[in-house]
C-alpha cells in the first residue's frame with residue numbers, strides 16, 4: 001500500500017470557474033495564485049492542498065497571536081512538553097474540525113471543482129514518532145490547546161522521521177519517509193530563535209572559582225513552529241521543532257581548493273542530527289548519534305525556555321513559578337543536567353538553589369518497565385560528549401547518595417540501585433534515575449504501571465521519596481479519534497444524546513440508556529458496517545484482498561513487539577484454521593484478522609513475526625474450504641492515517657500483551673471508543689477500561705501481572721504448557737515444520753524453539769485461556785443483539801479516557817496551572 005500516492009494516482013476534475021465564488025473560495029484562489037504561484041488552470045492536487053492549508057492557516061494566525069498575547073499579559077505559567085517523538089499525522093482535517101470550518105471549506109473547494117476529501121488524502125502523514133509515546137505527545141498538544149492552557153511542545157523536526165514500511169514477499173522493507181517532499185505549508189521557520197549547541201571539548205575553571213564548558217564542536221539549532229489548534233479554536237499553541245545547521249555551513253577555502261567533501265563536512269554532520277528518528281524502542285540504540293540528538297533538542301529547548309522566562313520576568317529564580325517542564329520518558333532527561341548548567345554556569349546560582357529550582361520545574365513521565373528499554377549511556381562516551389554535564393551529574397549523585405545514606409534502611413544494594421551511575425559492569429549513566437532525581441513528580445501512565453513502578457524499577461528511589469510517584473492514566477483526543485475518524489458515529493451520537501459529548505467526552509455515558517434498544521442497535525451496527533465496507537474497499541485497492549464487511553473484523557494494530565504478542569494471535573489463528581478445516585459443519589463466526597504495525601529495523605524476531613503473518617495469510621486466504629470463514633491481512637505502513645481508517649471499522653480489539661509489560665496502551669482506548677469489544681489481558685489501561693465498561697462488556701483472559709511474576713519466580717516451563725495443550729502443540733508443530741513456509745521449511749523453527757525453551761512473554765501459559773476467550777467471542781457474535789448492546793456500552797463507558805481528562809490531572813497535580 002502506498003502512503004503517499006503519486007500525483008498521477010489522484011485525479012481531480014478540471015477546475016471550473018466558480019459560478020458565485022464564496023469569499024473563502026476567493027481567498028483560496030488568492031493563496032494559490034500569490035503564495036503557491038500557480039494558475040488555477042495549471043494547479044495540481046498538491047497545489048490546491050497547499051493553497052487550502054495556507055488559507056486555513058491565516059485563520060489560525062490571529063488566534064495564535066492572541067493566545068500568546070493573553071498568556072504574556074496575564075504573566076501566566078507555561079507548560080513545556082519535551083518529547084523526542086510527536087506522532088502528529090495529518091493536520092488539515094484536525095484544524096478544520098477544531099475551527100468548525102469543515103463545511104465552509106468543503107463548499108468553497110467544491111465551487112472550484114476541487115474535492116476536499118481527495119486533497120485531505122494527499123496531505124503527508126507527519127510520522128515523527130514510533131508509536132504510543134509519540135501519539136500521546138500529539139494528543140496532549142491538542143488537549144492543552146483545547147483546555148486553553150499556554151503550552152509549547154518541543155521536539156526534533158526529523159527530515160525523514162519514522163521509516164515507511166513496505167511489504168515485499170511478506171518481509172518488512174524500510175524506506176525513508178519523505179513527508180517534506182512538497183514542503184510543509186503549516187510551518188514557520190523562526191530564524192531569530194536560534195541557539196548554539198555544544199559537544200565535546202573541555203571544562204575550564206573561571207576566575208571566580210566556577211566552571212565553564214568549552215565545547216570542541218558547535219551546531220546551530222533553529223526553531224520551526226507549527227500551530228496547534230484547540231477544540232472550537234479556543235486557543236492555538238505552538239509545536240516547536242528544532243532543525244540543525246553547521247555554524248560554518250560551507251568552508252569556502254576547502255571548496256575553492258576542490259575538496260568538496262571537506263567543505264561540506266560540518267553541514268553533513270549537523271544535518272545528521274535531524275535526519276531520522278531511531279525506531280529503537282526494542283533495544284537500546286547504543287548509538288552516539290542518539291545521545292547527540294537528545295542533547296541537541298534538550299539544550300535548544302532549555303535555552304529557549306530560559307530566554308523566554310528572562311525576557312518576560314527578568315529573574316531566573318522565579319523560573320519554577322512560571323515554567324513547568326514535562327519530560328516525556330527519559331529521552332530528554334539530559335535536560336536536568338542542562339538546566340543545572342544554565343543556572344549554575346550561566347546565571348551564577350549556587351548549586352543548592354539551582355537544584356531546588358530544577359526539581360520544582362521538571363516532571364518526568366515513565367513509559368516502560370522493560371529493563372532493555374531503560375536508557376543508559378556508557379560513561380566514557382557521555383563524558384567525552386558532555387564533560388560539564390558529567391561533572392554536574394557526579395555532583396547531583398553525591399547529594400542524592402548522601403541523602404539516601406542517611407536512611408537506616410539504605411544498605412549497599414539500595415544505594416547502588418539509587419545511584420545515577422550503574423556500576424555493575426561497564427559504568428553507565430542511568431537516565432531514568434537522573435530524571436527521577438531531577439523532578440518533583442514522576443508519573444506512570446496507568447494505575448497498574450504506576451504500582452509496578454513503585455515495586456520494581458524505582459522501588460528504592462520510591463522509598464527515598466515516597467511522595468514523588470503518581471499516576472496519570474493516558475488518554476486520547478476524542479476530536480481525532482472519534483469526531484474526525486468516525487463522522488458517521490459522531491452524527492449518530494449527536495442525534496441520540498445531543499452535543500454535550502463534543503465538549504465533555506464522559507457524556508457519551510448517556511448512550512447506555514439506548515444500549516438495548518433494537519432500533520438504536522440497528523443504526524449503530526449500520527455505521528460500523530459502512531466503516532467496514534470503506535476499509536474493505538481501501539484494503540482491496542491496496543493489497544488486493546477482498547474482505548466481507550459482514551464478517552467480524554478482529555484487529556491488532558500496534559508496533560510489532562514480542563511483549564505485545566502478535567505471535568499469540570497468529571498461533572491462535574493457525575489453531576482456528578485447523579479447527580475450521582476439521583469441523584466445517586460447526587457454526588463458525590466468520591472472521592477477518594487484521595494486523596498492522598512496524599518492527600524496529602534491528603529487531604529480528606519482530607520482523608520474522610511480520611513474515612509469519614503474511615505466510616499464514618497467503619495460505620489461509622487461498623484455501624477455498626475456509627473462504628467465507630477466515631481471512632488474514634497484514635496492512636502495510638501502520639501510521640496515524642491508517643489507524644484513523646481501521647479504528648472505526650473494528651469489531652474486536654486485541655490487547656493481549658503479557659500482563660505487567662504494556663505500560664498503558666492507547667490503541668485500546670481508541671478502539672473501545674469506536675465501539676469495538678476488547679479481548680485482553682489485565683495489563684496497562686485494559687484494567688481501567690474493564691472498570692469503566694463493566695466486566696460483562698470485555699473479554700479478559702490470562703495471567704495477571706502478579707501471576708506472571710509468580711510463575712517466573714517458581715520456574716516457568718513452557719514445554720509443559722505445550723504438552724498439555726493439543727491445539728497449541730499442533731499449531732506450533734505446523735509452523736515449525738514449514739506448513740506455512742514450504743519455500744523455506746525451517747524459517748520458523750528457531751522462533752518456535754524459543755517458545756519451547758524460554759517463552760519470555762508467556763505465550764504458552766496464556767494460550768488456552770486466550771482460545772477459550774476467542775470462542776466466547778464467537779458465541780457472542782452469533783447473538784447480534786447481545787453483541788451490539790456490549791459494543792454500545794463500550795462507546796458509552798470510555799469517555800473518561802479523553803486526553804482532556806488526563807491533561808486536566810497533569811495541570812492540577814503536577815504543573816499547578818489549573
Ligand SMILES: *Cc1c(COP(=O)(O)O)cnc(C)c1O
Pocket residue numbers: 087130131132133135557558559638639640643664665666667668670
Ligand atoms: C494509538 C497509536 C499507537 C499506540 O497503540 P498501542 O496499541 O497502544 O500500542 C501506535 N501507533 C499509532 C499510529 C497510533 O495511532
